Amino acid sequence: MAEEILEESEEQLGEQLIEMLQNKEYSKLRHTVADMNEADIAAIMDSMKDEDSLKMFRILPKNLAADVFPMLDVDDQKYIILSLSNTEASSIIDNLMADDATDLLEEMPANVVKKILSNASPETRADINHLLQYPDDSAGSIMTVEFVDLREDMTVQDAINRIREIGLDSETVNVCYVLDGKRVLKGTVALRYLLIMPMDALIGKIMNENVISVKTTTDQEDAAQVFQKYDFTVIPVVDNENRMVGIITIDDVVDILEEEATEDIEKMAAILPTDKPYLKMGILETYRKRIPWLLLLMVSATFTGAIIKSYENALASYVVLTAYIPMLMDTGGNAGSQASVSIIRGLSLQEIRFRDIFHVIWKEIRVACLCGVTLAGINFVKLLLIDGIDPVIAMIICGTLVCVVAFAKTIGAILPMVTDRIGFDPAVMASPLITTIVDAISLSVYFALATNILHIAV
Known part of the structure; x- marks a missing residue:
């Protein structure tokens, strides 16, 4: 409101x-x-x-x-x-x-x-x-070089005079940085300490020497996570020799988080990332951002068509099997998407690392079993009482459902972690691509069970 x-x-x-x-x-x-x-x-x-x-x-x-x-x-x-x-x-x-x-x-x-x-x-x-x-x-590309620098031998009065001299041209004066003659970062002093300390106190005596900083080459998303971890409003940026070259402020971090979140959402929706608002993008530009993934997914979806074609005899013998293909594929895609989105979020927040892969797989397998059995049980009752399906075919459908959910959640968990491990953005392994993979697996499992249980010649 x-x-x-x-x-x-x-x-x-x-x-x-x-x-x-x-x-x-x-x-x-x-x-x-x-x-x-x-x-x-x-x-x-x-x-x-x-x-x-x-x-x-x-x-x-x-x-x-x-x-x-x-x-x-x-x-x-x-x-x-x-x-x-x-x-x-x-x-x-x-x-x-x-x-x-x-x-x-x-x-x-x-x-x-x-x-x-x-x-x-x-x-x-x-x-x-x-x-x-x-x-x-990188952190170096988003930092600003305007900050208040002090020396250890300055007094509080000298520091305040320094802030008055350059403060208007600095990004922030809430935190001042103590550097030596070679501009190596020695410590920090918050403005509030300068206001309450005696005017003749030395900066070297009151500064905080336990300084957390980031390198100029640090990825901007990693720098944003440092802000989040320590609740900072500003952080110093240093080179490989610990010489201070700039600062990153919280307003830059907010922009980074928005940019990274937007990029991940677009990748998960099979759209090439863009930094323009929707209404500012022309028709051709929007087309160019969307068509590559659509082409790739269309081509990859032909594999599912090939699988269906290879089981024409099974479908001809039991036409009823065709009616439940969409349900199995959609359920598998949804299950895989749930797992992949959860894992991608955990990776981006550094809650999950590659070393946790076996723990993640074991957890997802147990979750998949619970979800699969629940869905299969409800579906089995529905198939018998509402659809009037033969119990054997109902068992095939529900058995496939359990296998599909298990495969989907396992794949949805593994692929983003492997992708992140080899240096690619795990967001590309979200809904569209995983859904395509799961669709192919769903059909293969479905027809394999049907042909073996019903003794249909392929």
């Missing part, structure tokens, strides 16, 4: 801002947005036409514009950058944090990148080039 009220008020406010733009009430508009949160402004601008969004951006106060810009949709950022004068573009880029400016470059086409770099200050350009050298999806 609260979300609906919030969305409604945001929509109403957006309509009011557009009306102010159309009526050229620019002073009133500027005064209204000055009291708004930058995330709300960005959400409203994303819903505007490009021309209105650009007008709105130009009306924003300089500092607010810099805060709003990284929150805009990529297409809106591209349009605004290309529409701004060199002076306006330079002002925006130089006011962005280095990590936001780097993210902007990675999303933009070459002509936009050229304009951004040509209008950035030498310091900003150096920071951007520094961050671009790190591998994609």
Whole structure:
């Protein structure tokens, strides 16, 4: 209910801002947005036409514009950058944090990148080039280089003066980092300690020396898990020699978790990952993201057709067997999907590791037996009382059901773990692919039982 009220008020406010733009009430508009949160402004601008969004951006106060810009949709950022004068573009880029400016470059086409770099200050350009050298999806690629650094021989008063000097240009001042002459990370000092400690206390005496950090080459998802484990809001990033090069803040981690979750969901739904919102993607782009997996799954599904064709005699002799093929295949696919999704989640949260594979298999086998027997028992009663099926055929169907659930859950557990072990994303082993594999196994087991028990020549 609260979300609906919030969305409604945001929509109403957006309509009011557009009306102010159309009526050229620019002073009133500027005064209204000055009291708004930058995330709300960005959400409203994303819903505007490009021309209105650009007008709105130009009306924003300089500092607010810099805060709003990284929150805009990529297409809106591209349009605004290309529409701004060199002076306006330079002002925006130089006011962005280095990590936001780097993210902007990675999303933009070459002509936009050229304009951004040509209008950035030498310091900003150096920071951007520094961050671009790190591998994609690494801690180094998402960190920012703006942080408060201190020395051990500083007093608390010196530290506070240092924060006042560079704090506005830093990503956060809540945690300060103590470095030696070679910029090796020695410790951290929280801002609250600086506020309560005597002004003449030495930083080296009050700093926390037990510092948890991540390497520049650490995968961004692993870095996010460090945040989750220790409840951090910021974490230092160091190189191989423990020299501090930047920090990652909690807002970056939220973006990472959303990005990784979206990517996993898309892979599990047999869609190539994309970083664009649904309504921002064109028809052809959406087609290109979906068709590869559909083609692969269509081709792989022909194996099930081949299996059915090879048992034509069995189907011709007992046509009733055909009616229960969809039920067996669907149940197997659903059972496999349940296991694979649970295992993929456990792997992503590091609750499960490859060394646990035998424990996982043993657990899934027991769960599969309970599920299979329950489903088979209920189905057997239904086949006899409602469908009026011959008891022997009902036993074949229910026996197949038990085997299918057992196979499906075991395969659904094993494949993601093996895939993760060899370095691939386990999400690709989710519903679509496992369902195809289980379908083939379901049919093979079904017809093998039928032909042997009913003595049908293949």
